[in-house]
Amino acid sequence: MTKTRLTISTLAVAVAAGWAVPAAAQDAAAVAQELAQMRAQMAAMASRIDTLEAQLQAAKAEAQAATTAASAATASAAAATEATKAESATKIAFKGAPEITAKGGWSFKPRGRLQMDTGFVDAPDSTGRPDGFGSTLRRARLGMQGDIPGGFGYKFEVDFAGDTVTLTDAFLTYKDGALTVTAGQHNSFQSLEELTSSLHTSFIERAAFTDAFGFERRLGLSAEIAKGDLLLQGGVFTDNNSALPTGNVGLDGRIVFAPKVGKGQLHLGGSVHHYSIDNAGSTVRYRQRPLVAFTAERFINTGNMTAKGERGYGLEAAYIGGPLHVAGEAFWQRVDRPGALADPTFFGGYAEIGLFLTKGDTRGYKGGTFDRVKPKNPVGKGGFGAVQVNLRYDHLDLIDAGIVGGKQAGYQGSIVWTLTDYTKLLLNYGRMQYTDAFYAAAGGDRSYGVDVVGMRAQIDF
Structure with a gap:
């Protein structure tokens, strides 16, 4: 009885051991597969990160170019505005002949009779x-007159x-x-x-x-x-x-x-x-x-x-x-x-x-x-x-x-x-x-x- 029980126990242990080895092997393969997958994913992520970094650099370069262009456009617009202001400050009136007045106190008018x-x-x-x-x-005159900045003027005829x-x-x-x-x-x-x-x-x-x-x-x-x-x-x-x-x-x-x-x-x-x-x-x-x-x-x-x-x-x-x-x-x-x-x-x-x-x-x-x-x-x-x-x-x-x-x-x-x-x-x-x-x-x-x-x-x- 005792011998029989021993045999049975030994057999059970052997059977259990036989089942345990394949299961452990299966787990190791799965882990290896998961690790391989993780490595692949990490490599993909690294590649993606490199791509994103490249895209980010490109985006930064484009943003810098856009900023530079915007600054140039702003400067051009400012220059155009100043030019427009300067043009608007120069006026031409007709008083028998064109009389030109400009910013700063300049003026010029031809004259004659x-x-x-x-x-x-x-x-x-x-x-x-x-x-x-x-x-x-009796008279045939030609000349000019105008103003100069600082309160000065002239007339010549x-x-x-x-x-x-x-x-x-x-x-x-x-x-x-x-x-x-x-x-x-x-x-x-x-x-x-x-x-x-x-x-x-x-x-x-x-x-x-x-x-x-x-x-x-x-x-x-x-x-x-x-x-x-x-x-x-x-x-x-x-x-x-x-x-x-x-x-x-x-x-x-x-x-x-x-x-x-x-x-x-x-x-x-x-x-x-x-x-x-x-x-x-x-x-x-x-x-x-x-x-x-x-x-x-x-x-x-x-x-x-x-x-x-x-x-x-x-x-x-x-x-x-x-x-x-x-x-x-x-x-x-x-x-x-x-x-x-x-x-x-x-x-x-x-x-x-x-x-x-x-x-x-x-x-x-x-x-x-x-x-x-x-x-x-x-x-x-x-x-x-x-x-x-x-x-x-x-x-x-x-x-x-x-x-x-x-x-x-x-x-x-x-x-x-x-x-x-x-x-x-x-x-x-x-x-x-x-x-x-x-x-x-x-x-x-x-x-x-x-x-x-x-x-x-x-x-x-």
């Missing part, structure tokens, strides 16, 4: 002076009329608030009529005394203060550029009070002039044509007088009220003569009245002078332009202290048709009545009249 005169002069035949039909290119090139304006300015300083060839400060541009006068020529007393542009340094209704002007000058070099020196000053009176513009002014002639034995001569410039005849003329200087005093008054304007001036010119020679004082002046016949039009005024007429309804925009009629008495007396240069009493009328802001036609008539005229008529008569008709076509820009 063309005035063509024709008509006739009727003087007594017995004076022996040529008269009849005449014509001239030459005149080609008369087959010669003549310098008119050539100066620099500096402006600081109410103060303007001017250096170069420009108008000295004498007379409302003289300082008003030839583009804006109510007659073909200015009042007789302005030319007779030699008012002109001169080389000099001047200052102007404009504050509220008050204008102060003063400067030191020598002679016109065409007469230089000389040692002559002039001092000129002007004051203007120009308040608004209701809807109207009042102008009250006065000026002083002192001119010292450097060379002993120098002469001055005062004379004037009969209203128009296309005749060379001067029926009023002092002839040459030795002089060492001049002193002048002027008064001005004007008023603009809607279509009506009135204006008048008086000027006394004293000649300082050498030695015991008497010092004559000559006188000139005018009084005028003008009226616009077209509704809504008025005479312009700016900076102490008459300014541009701007028609309410210009030609080319469905209108007729501005039509103005003017009457003037123009007086000039060149007789004093033994000098007999004659007297003029000028009775003048004009019609001014301003088609647009920059185009104008003028028709003038004048009856110039002379006393003690420079030229004698039949029988030695020096008191007679001269009739003048003048027409002008004008354009400027």
Whole structure:
């Protein structure tokens, strides 16, 4: 029994051992297979990681490239914006000609004018002076003007009329608030009529005394203060550029009070002039044509007088009220003569009245002078332009202290048709009545009249 049990036990142990060996073998194979699979998976994962790293590097490179491109695009956009701003800061306006203004205070504008005169002069035949039909290119100017950063400005203009090139304006300015300083060839400060541009006068020529007393542009340094209704002007000058070099020196000053009176513009002014002639034995001569410039005849003329200087005093008054304007001036010119020679004082002046016949039009005024007429309804925009009629008495007396240069009493009328802001036609008539005229008529008569008709076509820009 016991032996049998032992055998059975031994057999059971053997059987169990026989079953255990295959099972262990099977587990080891499975583990090996799982390890192989894990190795393969890890290798795949490593490969995937390498791929992902490569993709990440590529993505980073693309992102960097995109960032660089974005930065470049932003810079380009900023540059384009600045360029656009710069372009928008540069403006072109049309004021008869293009006026260019740029950032920083720059500006530039070409300028010019063309005035063509024709008509006739009727003087007594017995004076022996040529008269009849005449014509001239009164002014043919080209130039430029503009501003420079820092408050500076410039103007330069030459005149080609008369087959010669003549310098008119050539100066620099500096402006600081109410103060303007001017250096170069420009108008000295004498007379409302003289300082008003030839583009804006109510007659073909200015009042007789302005030319007779030699008012002109001169080389000099001047200052102007404009504050509220008050204008102060003063400067030191020598002679016109065409007469230089000389040692002559002039001092000129002007004051203007120009308040608004209701809807109207009042102008009250006065000026002083002192001119010292450097060379002993120098002469001055005062004379004037009969209203128009296309005749060379001067029926009023002092002839040459030795002089060492001049002193002048002027008064001005004007008023603009809607279509009506009135204006008048008086000027006394004293000649300082050498030695015991008497010092004559000559006188000139005018009084005028003008009226616009077209509704809504008025005479312009700016900076102490008459300014541009701007028609309410210009030609080319469905209108007729501005039509103005003017009457003037123009007086000039060149007789004093033994000098007999004659007297003029000028009775003048004009019609001014301003088609647009920059185009104008003028028709003038004048009856110039002379006393003690420079030229004698039949029988030695020096008191007679001269009739003048003048027409002008004008354009400027």
